[in-house]
Amino acid sequence: MTSIMVSRIRQKQIAQLIASGKRLDGRELNEYRPIQIEAGIIEKAEGSAKVRLGRTEVMVGVKIGTGEPFSDRPNDGVLTVNSEFVPLASPEFEAGPPGEESMELARVVDRGVRESKAIDLEKLCIIPGKKVFVVFVDVYVLNHDGNLIDASALATLAALMNTKVFRYELKDGEVEKKPGFVALPMKNYPVAVTFADISGKLVVDPWLDEEEVMDARLTISIDKDGRICAMQKGGTGTLSPQQVIEVAHVAEEKAKELRGLVVKS
Amino acid sequence: MSLGTVLVSEEGIRKDGRKLNELRPMKLEVGILSNADGSAYVEQGKNKILAAVYGPREVHPRHLALPDRAVLQCRYHMAPFSVEERKSPAPSRREVELSKVIREALEPAVFLEKFPRTSIDVFIEVLQADGGTRCAGVTVASLALADAGIPMRDLVAACAAGKAGGHLVLDLNDLEDKEGEADVPVAYMPNYGAVALLQMDGLLTIEEFKQTMDLALEGCKQVYGLQKEALKAKYLAVRAEVEEVEEE
Numbered sequence: 001m002t003s004i005m006v007s008r009i010r011q012k013q014i015a016q017l018i019a020s021g022k023r024l025d026g027r028e029l030n031e032y033r034p035i036q037i038e039a040g041i042i043e044k045a046e047g048s049a050k051v052r053l054g055r056t057e058v059m060v061g062v063k064i065g066t067g068e069p070f071s072d073r074p075n076d077g078v079l080t081v082n083s084e085f086v087p088l089a090s091p092e093f094e095a096g097p098p099g100e101e102s103m104e105l106a107r108v109v110d111r112g113v114r115e116s117k118a119i120d121l122e123k124l125c126i127i128p129g130k131k132v133f134v135v136f137v138d139v140y141v142l143n144h145d146g147n148l149i150d151a152s153a154l155a156t157l158a159a160l161m162n163t164k165v166f167r168y169e170l171k172d173g174e175v176e177k178k179p180g181f182v183a184l185p186m187k188n189y190p191v192a193v194t195f196a197d198i199s200g201k202l203v204v205d206p207w208l209d210e211e212e213v214m215d216a217r218l219t220i221s222i223d224k225d226g227r228i229c230a231m232q233k234g235g236t237g238t239l240s241p242q243q244v245i246e247v248a249h250v251a252e253e254k255a256k257e258l259r260g261l262v263v264k265s
Numbered sequence: 266m267s268l269g270t271v272l273v274s275e276e277g278i279r280k281d282g283r284k285l286n287e288l289r290p291m292k293l294e295v296g297i298l299s300n301a302d303g304s305a306y307v308e309q310g311k312n313k314i315l316a317a318v319y320g321p322r323e324v325h326p327r328h329l330a331l332p333d334r335a336v337l338q339c340r341y342h343m344a345p346f347s348v349e350e351r352k353s354p355a356p357s358r359r360e361v362e363l364s365k366v367i368r369e370a371l372e373p374a375v376f377l378e379k380f381p382r383t384s385i386d387v388f389i390e391v392l393q394a395d396g397g398t399r400c401a402g403v404t405v406a407s408l409a410l411a412d413a414g415i416p417m418r419d420l421v422a423a424c425a426a427g428k429a430g431g432h433l434v435l436d437l438n439d440l441e442d443k444e445g446e447a448d449v450p451v452a453y454m455p456n457y458g459a460v461a462l463l464q465m466d467g468l469l470t471i472e473e474f475k476q477t478m479d480l481a482l483e484g485c486k487q488v489y490g491l492q493k494e495a496l497k498a499k500y501l502a503v504r505a506e507v508e509e510v511e512e513e
Binding site: 100103104106107111114115116218223226227228229230231232233234235236237238239240241244245248249252 | 358359361362364365366369372373449454457458459460461462463464465466467468469470471474475478479482
């Protein structure tokens, strides 16, 4: 983990502090940075939200369209999650097709929403096998200061919760919009909790400088009933099985906190 | 999720005849491609996967080179004919993600600092897929690295466990993966007690997850045993060849 962004001396300082149970920004090991959630900020999108996690800023816009269902799920609406690392968000981001990190981010967010069955996709069917609603979730990273996964998952949940679907009627098999909207049918409320392994300790919500130092990263998505719905290890380090079980319990606690914030917004 | 398929019978027997904690039959071969510096092949159930390693060699593109260690590059790719419906040969988002997590699972095992300014390239080609290809990919790639003579801390063995038909099961096949409740792929370095790859999708309580991970780790240990045998088999074959020549 060498980086031009964080000097070696600072890396060492971060690692040594964490080894003694402290963090450079004064947080507890399992404390999140301050979180702000604003929902419904883009009028033209059917759903939207912006999350500030410390200095990390992520915006999510949800657009609703119609399209064909997948052949193996003819009665289900379609969910697609995409993410953009916009070049204005970090000196390290470049314009161009999405890179590996961006695809991983989108897929981890997608997995949390899909596996917890957050959206009631069956209710998004228009004509079985032919036409369904498509939910496009676009994650837009505006300022990268670490832990993009949790910020994006939180913004996605907040955006989905204020997403509205247009009313329609069928005319000769074609969808015609009618005035008015209904809320996107939701069944579950997943949030992601990410840990960074630094000096053998797992700290929650790593900021960018800590991400530069970490050996491994572990994201655990928790649904409304405290069940695990997705998991992703990242980084080139390893974890012990005991560490994983320990943080699964921490994740469950933290997930309640995060979910509370979304409900309030 | 279950579409009326019975994944596990009342006697605890799975659709393909396996017990809950039983691996699919696994065949591992080492050193099978002559051009590659290291190579290996695995068949696990209907999975058929080839891995090749080139390097340490010059880095392409050059600006990726690191002054203090080698870069490990990894490509996981599925052949267009490997699945039911033809897959476009262009790398999908899934393949990009899997290439990343597989690379991150192999990296901790390799002494990259021994080869500064070089690249070690790992290519994984899935010729036929039947569930659990990322795990089989890690298993076979780690053998190919060993075959290339690259110094490693340990072999990385991988195996998934999950929940299907209400039961916790080892080494899910495609059907169990698609229609089951949860899938937890794990890669493990048994000598270090280190988990190098961990993902999950589906729904599990924390207690179920714990049991599933334990089951997967047991599977990894079995795979590890097979990996070691496969490596030994290659060198025994070389010795037999040499002895034959000497006798002549």
